[in-house]
Amino acid sequence: MKALFIGFGNVGRKIASILTRERDRFPHLWDLEIEPVGIVTRSRGSLVDAEGVSFNEALSMIEGNGKFDMNSRSFSQTGALEAAQNLEYDVLVELSTLSIERKGEPAVSHVRTALSRGKNVISANKGPVAFGYAELAEIASEKDCRFLHETVVMDGAPVFNLARCTLKGCTVTGIEGIFNSTTNFVLTKMEQGVSLEEAVKEAQRLGVAEADPSHDLEGWDAAAKTAALANVLMGARITPYDVIRTGITEVTQEHIAKARANGSYLKLICRAKPEGGGIKATVGVEEVPDTHHYAAVTGGGAVLRIETDLMGPVLVTQEDPTLYDTAYGVLDDLLTLQRSMS
Amino acid sequence: MKALFIGFGNVGRKIASILTRERDRFPHLWDLEIEPVGIVTRSRGSLVDAEGVSFNEALSMIEGNGKFDMNSRSFSQTGALEAAQNLEYDVLVELSTLSIERKGEPAVSHVRTALSRGKNVISANKGPVAFGYAELAEIASEKDCRFLHETVVMDGAPVFNLARCTLKGCTVTGIEGIFNSTTNFVLTKMEQGVSLEEAVKEAQRLGVAEADPSHDLEGWDAAAKTAALANVLMGARITPYDVIRTGITEVTQEHIAKARANGSYLKLICRAKPEGGGIKATVGVEEVPDTHHYAAVTGGGAVLRIETDLMGPVLVTQEDPTLYDTAYGVLDDLLTLQRSMS
Numbered sequence: 001m002k003a004l005f006i007g008f009g010n011v012g013r014k015i016a017s018i019l020t021r022e023r024d025r026f027p028h029l030w031d032l033e034i035e036p037v038g039i040v041t042r043s044r045g046s047l048v049d050a051e052g053v054s055f056n057e058a059l060s061m062i063e064g065n066g067k068f069d070m071n072s073r074s075f076s077q078t079g080a081l082e083a084a085q086n087l088e089y090d091v092l093v094e095l096s097t098l099s100i101e102r103k104g105e106p107a108v109s110h111v112r113t114a115l116s117r118g119k120n121v122i123s124a125n126k127g128p129v130a131f132g133y134a135e136l137a138e139i140a141s142e143k144d145c146r147f148l149h150e151t152v153v154m155d156g157a158p159v160f161n162l163a164r165c166t167l168k169g170c171t172v173t174g175i176e177g178i179f180n181s182t183t184n185f186v187l188t189k190m191e192q193g194v195s196l197e198e199a200v201k202e203a204q205r206l207g208v209a210e211a212d213p214s215h216d217l218e219g220w221d222a223a224a225k226t227a228a229l230a231n232v233l234m235g236a237r238i239t240p241y242d243v244i245r246t247g248i249t250e251v252t253q254e255h256i257a258k259a260r261a262n263g264s265y266l267k268l269i270c271r272a273k274p275e276g277g278g279i280k281a282t283v284g285v286e287e288v289p290d291t292h293h294y295a296a297v298t299g300g301g302a303v304l305r306i307e308t309d310l311m312g313p314v315l316v317t318q319e320d321p322t323l324y325d326t327a328y329g330v331l332d333d334l335l336t337l338q339r340s341m342s
Numbered sequence: 343m344k345a346l347f348i349g350f351g352n353v354g355r356k357i358a359s360i361l362t363r364e365r366d367r368f369p370h371l372w373d374l375e376i377e378p379v380g381i382v383t384r385s386r387g388s389l390v391d392a393e394g395v396s397f398n399e400a401l402s403m404i405e406g407n408g409k410f411d412m413n414s415r416s417f418s419q420t421g422a423l424e425a426a427q428n429l430e431y432d433v434l435v436e437l438s439t440l441s442i443e444r445k446g447e448p449a450v451s452h453v454r455t456a457l458s459r460g461k462n463v464i465s466a467n468k469g470p471v472a473f474g475y476a477e478l479a480e481i482a483s484e485k486d487c488r489f490l491h492e493t494v495v496m497d498g499a500p501v502f503n504l505a506r507c508t509l510k511g512c513t514v515t516g517i518e519g520i521f522n523s524t525t526n527f528v529l530t531k532m533e534q535g536v537s538l539e540e541a542v543k544e545a546q547r548l549g550v551a552e553a554d555p556s557h558d559l560e561g562w563d564a565a566a567k568t569a570a571l572a573n574v575l576m577g578a579r580i581t582p583y584d585v586i587r588t589g590i591t592e593v594t595q596e597h598i599a600k601a602r603a604n605g606s607y608l609k610l611i612c613r614a615k616p617e618g619g620g621i622k623a624t625v626g627v628e629e630v631p632d633t634h635h636y637a638a639v640t641g642g643g644a645v646l647r648i649e650t651d652l653m654g655p656v657l658v659t660q661e662d663p664t665l666y667d668t669a670y671g672v673l674d675d676l677l678t679l680q681r682s683m684s
Binding site: 158161166293296 | 370503504512632652657658661673
């Protein structure tokens with residue numbers, strides 16, 4: 001499959017590495033044939049070649065200079081939207097990061113552009129699913145192409161593909177869980193007696209939290225994931241701005257101690273449920289009894305609980321995910337596409 | 343799809359009810375078109391009609407007399423193997439119960455017969471997967487038909503279909519979990535101070551345990567599920583007799599108290615891992631720390647943890663399942679088949 005990659009950060013480079021340098025290690029990916037025809041970045045330059053860009057060369061250049069080499073045969077100044085509009089590819093792989101302030105743009109436009117051309121899309125960026133799912137899914141359906149996005153919630157752990165493949169006979173009647181790793185890590189650290197500030201610093205040291213952790217701490221990442229799940233699994237038409245949201249910024253050691261005295265842990269719980277003809281979505285700190293499934297989700301873990309009309313609740317839990325998990329979500333979607341095209 | 347049902351116990355009747363009397367409640371099943379051409383039972387007689395057997399009539403007869411009416415137009419003395427061999431159908435739905443003593447027979451033969459004719463098979467009976475998977479999967483592959491069996495482990499909760507659809511890029515490197523509801527229910531009750539005997543009696547009253555609970559208590563059901571998972575997900579060629587197995591029959595209140603003093607719970611843990619070129623599978627009682635995911639799996643719940651080469655461990659947890667969950671596994675497989683045939 002000819003693939004256009006938008007973004008080449010940690011996830012993109014891990015995907016490239018798994019498909020080249022680490023290929024020998026993963027036999028179940030050996031029949032996946034990906035030919036990158038473009039790798040477009042915002043600040044590192046772009047590589048474009050209809051005959052195929054070299055993942056190995058791209059990795060070496062980033063490792064060497066932090067950017068693509070202007071002297072490379074494939075070097076290009078093409079921007080992402082232009083590439084999505086003009087290049088020939090089978091799948092657009094959208095790996096840029098979410099902008100809450102820009103309401104998912106420019107990723108929403110990249111995805112819309114590709115789907116409108118009848119091209120398949122895989123998005124690891126939450127924006128298109130959290131801000132524009134209903135419209136984008138409709139375009140994909142009209143143009144008979146696929147819009148896949150497994151990595152958007154809980155990395156590669158089965159969430160959207162699970163619902164599509166294994167809950168297809170059910171109506172999803174509610175979702176909840178712990179979707180944001182950073183806040184869960186911080187709350188786990190705080191239980192060990194560390195202050196919020198110290199816990200955030202440790203998360204940053206370990207690469208769990210970003211340099212600006214405010215989106216995680218204020219619950220925006222959790223809200224985006226809740227909106228994404230509600231939109232895809234429950235037919236909602238909400239955005240992260242519709243989610244009733246509190247983060248963990250106000251949580252203190254006193255709150256933690258009070259919860260522990262009740263035999264409980266504090267967790268940032270996300271929920272979406274039908275209410276008054278629509279879907280009500282919330283993100284907020286709750287006390288969870290220590291015997292509850294959610295209490296066992298510590299550190300960078302996450303959990304999703306799905307309620308349906310027919311099957312009893314199913315929980316999918318992820319232990320401490322790494323970059324391989326994030327990459328896997330995209331790779332699994334690529335395999336899904338390749339099989340549906342053969 | 344024309345379907346031949348072998349067995350019409352609780353699960354078969356729930357499937358029939360969901361597809362007829364309860365149909366209005368489950369919109370995501372409305373495009374599932376099942377035409378039963380035979381319902382064959384061991385002790386209640388059989389109904390066979392190439393033009394279609396009535397689920398409603400079948401349900402009414404069982405509810406009325408506990409068996410099919412010999413005066414019914416469709417009544418037949420046809421046995422299961424004969425029906426599998428001679429009737430025309432698109433899918434054989436094997437709903438009979440596992441016989442450990444007979445090494446999965448006669449279900450293994452029913453399934454082999456259908457697959458050898460190029461007919462699809464859905465088995466809720468663990469026998470064919472636990473005792474004959476490698477051979478049966480090979481026949482299915484040769485004859486280009488499907489052998490599905492979601493319900494065999496954790497009812498309809500996504501297990502086999504999850505691995506097939508969402509972990510297709512991974513090699514499964516280990517599985518473990520709590521697979522048997524009855525023993526988990528009994529251990530949970532014992533933690534509340536009840537003796538093993540009393541706990542079993544309560545499980546029987548609630549329909550969680552069978553009249554003869556020995557297969558559950560001795561770990562045979564867990565061993566069959568472990569073998570099934572090892573065979574399908576890890577390419578093992580083992581049977582329940584190859585699983586190193588202890589049940590819960592020797593567990594006393596003293597053991598429970600000792601575990602609690604250590605901050606632990608006793609759980610019947612199943613495992614399969616590569617060892618010495620093969621797969622080592624075990625079932626046995628272990629102490630689980632109260633902060634562990636497994637500790638939160640109480641009563642009739644179950645959990646499967648899958649390790650892979652690429653993705654971090656994923657856990658699928660089921661809360662208290664009912665007959666709807668068991669029926670759903672078969673219904674989901676029927677939907678999978680119908681979609682692959684259209």
